Amino acid sequence: MSSKRSVHNARATAIVDEEGESDSDVESDRAESQFWRRKMRTLHSHLDVNKDGVISYDDFMLLGERFANLGHLTAKEQEEFQQVLNDMWEEQWGDISPYNMIGVEQYLEKMIHVLEDPALKRKCHNFLPYLFKAVDRDNSGEITVQEFQLFFECLGLTHDHSVIAFSHIDQNDDGKISLKEFVKLGREFFVSHDQTKPSKHFWGPLID
Template identity: 60%
Template sequence: MALSIVRLGLRSVINFERNAAVISVTSVPKQLKLIHTKPACNGSVCYLADLPRDSELRSDRGSALRRYSKHHGRPEEDRRKQSDSDSDSDSDTECKGYDRTEFWRRKMRTVHNILDVDKDGLISFNDFILFAERFKSLGHLTNQQAEEFTSIIKLTWEEQWGAIDPYNFVTVEQYLEDMHHVLNDKSLKKRAYRWLPYLFKAVDKDKSGFISVHEFKLFFKCLGLDNEKAAVAFAVIDVNGDGKLSQKEFVKLGKEFFCTEDEKKVSKMFWGPLIH
């Protein structure tokens, strides 16, 4: 009789532990939308644990796993080595080396804020598409130019931030790190600004090959900035005072904004007032 009681007690303990394990496994929350932090890598795929950002997801309990592309999962040391080995020797960039000035970082934060069209603090592929649609909606691009613009925007995202999926987001710090990498990689740098001519063509309303201050205001409107800021910026970047910018000047200013750390360059006004 005593032996039967002992066996019954052991069976109860085993069943209790088994049920607890099942509850533990099934209570893991579903995959949620997270922001970039330091990922942990496992082969070609990287994961991280964090709390959901969006308010509508905060009711879900616990932490969740987020998938990252191999590009973002690459350890910082390896990325630094590749940046050094691919360092661009072209004279149009002044941001050599791994460290950046606070001035350059302010400029990158400014662009991140512009590309964050829905203003949720993160850049997504959807933001990129919304950004392109603002310029296309002006109606000054031909059908072919509009298609090319969309294709280039898509390709730029894939080359710089990997997969197009609803869980791929770029924080401010991630954007700064990735732009540093782009500027020190020859192949990426040459392709990173190929969408700038389409911005010019989209605001060149009269198709004259030049944009006036009024057309530059269209550019700032698409960036989400007001006319007053556009007028001030145009007065600064129009260094020869002829009241117009050619496509070559426009693209040069846009590229220089990303590449230079010289605070005296007028290109610092190209994307509007710098944020802190």
């Protein structure tokens, strides 16, 4: 991995590490729980931008473009964001090819592998800071429910869904979510099997 890519990964990892969360804080030995599988199917549905039942590299990058096109990322951040997404695809899904398409069951199997691989697990959240910055339109380092609505718009979800989700994940009810909170909640969605954690609302309503 190049030093530039290492810096990108280190920045994102540090955001979670500063929160004091480690792999011991999440349940990694029940990667096939039905609750976790529902969460991963939900993510698959968001990444399947054209809704053809599979995730392709084009889907992956198109979702990134939706966030970049909000216009709140600098040119440098857009370049870094694209590189992070590109690296994630290659590391988790393999070749960049129009024939490399990931169905739901394959996605579940791949995500189980991510959680079982310490190196991949520590990087599964590396794209989240860019999603945050993309919707933090005033560059305040905190997002409001109105800015969170932009996040859900890019996922194809409604404002009503965003308000409900925000009310659950804004645990101190101050009407704001910091970058550290955003990344921690987003990462927890990937790795936790605890159905009581508010992070289950992070990506919107779970599909059946």
